[in-house]
Structures are given as C-alpha cells and as structure tokens.
Amino acid sequence: MRTVTCRKYSEELPGLTAAPFPGPKGQDIYDHVSAKAWKEWQDHQTRLINEKHLNLFEPKTRQYLQEQMTLFLSGTQFDAVDGYVPETK
16 A cells, blocks of 8 residues: 655655646646545545535636635645534544
8 A cells, every 4th residue: 555644644644545636736746645645635625515506617626726725735824604503433
C-alpha cells in the first residue's frame, strides 16, 4: 500500500491510487494528500455545492471550490456549511 505524508494531517497515511485529475495540481494532491483527506474533501465539497446552491457551470463557482479545496487540504481555515455538525464515531 502506498503512503504519503498527508499535508492536512501531518502524518503518514495511505495515499490515493491515482491522481484525482490531470496536471500539476492533481499530481501535487497525489503526492501530498492522503486518501482519507481526499474523501473528506469530496464530502465537504458536496455539502458546499448542495447547501450553498452552487452552479458548477459558473467559472466563479469553480474558482471558489478550487480555493476551498486548497484551504481544506492544507488544514487551514475553510468555509463551513451552516448548521453542519460532523458525525462522531
């Protein structure tokens, strides 16, 4: 199993099996983001899209999501969804 030092969690975790999209940004995520952090980002992105009623056809929406992805995966402050409380396991 491939592992990476995850940028979000600052620890060695299982990595993605492939880059999430082509290009340098996808390669950077593949090299420095764990599968766990990527899954959490995908879930958070879905919540942002649904709760904020984002239109993915608008360039400003795609730019916003790119910015939020960078913040989320780096472990810094990112936009939360109003009223969302993560499940505790």
